[in-house]
Amino acid sequence: MPQVSNKGKLMPESPIRKLVPYAEIAKKKGHKVYHLNIGQPDIKTPDVALQAIKKADIQVLEYSHSAGFESYRTKLSAYYQTHGLPINTEDIIITTGGSEALLFAMGSTMDVDDEIIIPEPFYANYNGFSTASGVKVVPVISTLEEGFALPPIAAFEKLITPKTKAILICNPGNPTGYLYSKDEILQLAALVKKHDLFLIADEVYREFIYDATEKHHSVMTVEGIEQHAIMIDSVSKRYSMCGARIGCIVSKNKEVMATAMKFAQARLSPPTYEQIASEAALETPQSYFDEVIKEYKERRDTLIAALQNIEGVQVATPKGAFYCIAKLPIDNADTFAQWLLESYDLNGETVMVAPAAGFYSSPNVGQDEVRIAYVLKKDDLIRSVQILDNALKAYNSKK
Known part of the structure; x- marks a missing residue:
């Protein structure tokens, strides 16, 4: 049987997208999934x-x-x-x-x-x-x-x-x-x-x-x-x-x-x-960007304040873009992120995060970290962090 290339074997999976099949299964169960895993803005494209x-x-x-x-x-x-x-x-x-x-x-x-x-x-x-x-x-x-x-x-x-x-x-x-x-x-x-x-x-x-x-x-x-x-x-x-x-x-x-x-x-x-x-x-007026930046700043502040209230979570305040890295009180973010989609929901809702180990090339670094994209509306971010807080408690209590 012909073999794929070594380069292909070495090509890493996307930590952002590799959990998509589990999110799809969660949705088929009727669960709402808050996507904190991908930098897809919900801001309207300029008309x-x-x-x-x-x-x-x-x-x-x-x-x-x-x-x-x-x-x-x-x-x-x-x-x-x-x-x-x-x-x-x-x-x-x-x-x-x-x-x-x-x-x-x-x-x-x-x-x-x-x-x-x-x-x-x-x-x-x-x-x-x-x-x-x-x-x-x-x-x-x-x-x-x-x-x-x-x-x-x-x-x-x-x-x-x-x-x-x-x-x-x-x-x-x-x-x-x-x-x-x-x-x-x-x-x-x-x-x-x-x-x-x-x-x-x-x-x-x-x-x-x-x-x-x-x-x-x-x-x-x-x-x-x-x-x-x-x-x-x-x-x-x-x-x-x-x-x-x-x-x-x-x-x-x-x-x-x-x-x-x-x-x-x-x-x-x-x-x-x-x-x-x-x-x-390129003809987009400056007012568009002023509104977008105002919205993202509010989202950043909302997310970081909520994360800082979770016991055991560490997070640095981002100065730009629309992501942050959060260190969670867990051993393995890959396992936890998959569990969130496969086995956990809070009143029919769960969250999808991106395990941060995939954002490093050094082995065994970032194992307890996740990347969160604050591209959701503020109310959704607040709800997402509530779900994450409850999920961490449930996850750690089952050990």
């Missing part, structure tokens, strides 16, 4: 984007340019410049989601068995993208006790080898919600210059900053690392357009972008209707 698709007069659904519509890239450049990012049209290649942008970035900068250093916990699919690219993830651990701040630069430096090609950060972070300070970004910039590495920054949650004293600091604004910096972006969260699958890879490094273009040509082109919607979404 200007939806209307653009409805009004599109297309007779032949043609390929677009491999780099994406020039009109979209030009408007996207203007959008970035309005927000203080010195990005030109030629610095942008449109991709099929931020996921493809990350694959293009790895494929353009790393060979098989090269290494990429990533502060963990990190977006779980970084493990998958690295496996698909034949790249080794070298983790540097940030801790809940430190609020998931950037680990000391010395911890990065001691991990650098001749195989190290890049450092990857998510800012603000998924799954932690941590927002890197200007000083932390400058420290990383100095490090990649010193060791001639790439600094890849996943900045898809850039707009989701909740405290007036905080500001997002993009790697694209740091002078002196123009040839080192690669930015990843996406419309998924900014415009609540996860299903559009439109993102981009951005860099001033012309050799990187020429190489990424070869990957872009190999997959032909990004999708047409989704680019039409994404280009139109």
Whole structure:
């Protein structure tokens, strides 16, 4: 019998989606499942984007340019410049989601068995993208006790080898919600210059900053690392357009972008209707974002306050994005998360969380942690935490 590839065997399951079959079973039992496991916003997609698709007069659904519509890239450049990012049209290649942008970035900068250093916990699919690219993830651990701040630069430096090609950060972070300070970004910039590495920054949650004293600091604004910096972006969260699958890879490094273009040509082109919607979404008024940020800040504050009232739970307050990591008074979050769906309900309701071990590449780390996405309405978040509190008591009492 033919065998699947070793790469395929090593490809990790998504900690976010692997429990879906159990959630489906719970729903078939008639249970209501509160989804705290996935970053799918319930905020309405801007009407200007939806209307653009409805009004599109297309007779032949043609390929677009491999780099994406020039009109979209030009408007996207203007959008970035309005927000203080010195990005030109030629610095942008449109991709099929931020996921493809990350694959293009790895494929353009790393060979098989090269290494990429990533502060963990990190977006779980970084493990998958690295496996698909034949790249080794070298983790540097940030801790809940430190609020998931950037680990000391010395911890990065001691991990650098001749195989190290890049450092990857998510800012603000998924799954932690941590927002890197200007000083932390400058420290990383100095490090990649010193060791001639790439600094890849996943900045898809850039707009989701909740405290007036905080500001997002993009790697694209740091002078002196123009040839080192690669930015990843996406419309998924900014415009609540996860299903559009439109993102981009951005860099001033012309050799990187020429190489990424070869990957872009190999997959032909990004999708047409989704680019039409994404280009139109750039006309979304600031009032939309003001309302969204206000809503998410209230959700964050509601969730964190409720979690902090559960005995034995530890949680750091996220500064951005819409996730947090919570340490629970349990031994194994995978087992607990499955039990929540298979064997527990509170008056016909239960919750679905994402076990956090899948957001680490270090073995046996994060076993008692879960990622929670606060993408539900405040009342639903309050009810979800009530269910979680009761579930923890029931789970621990049966031991």
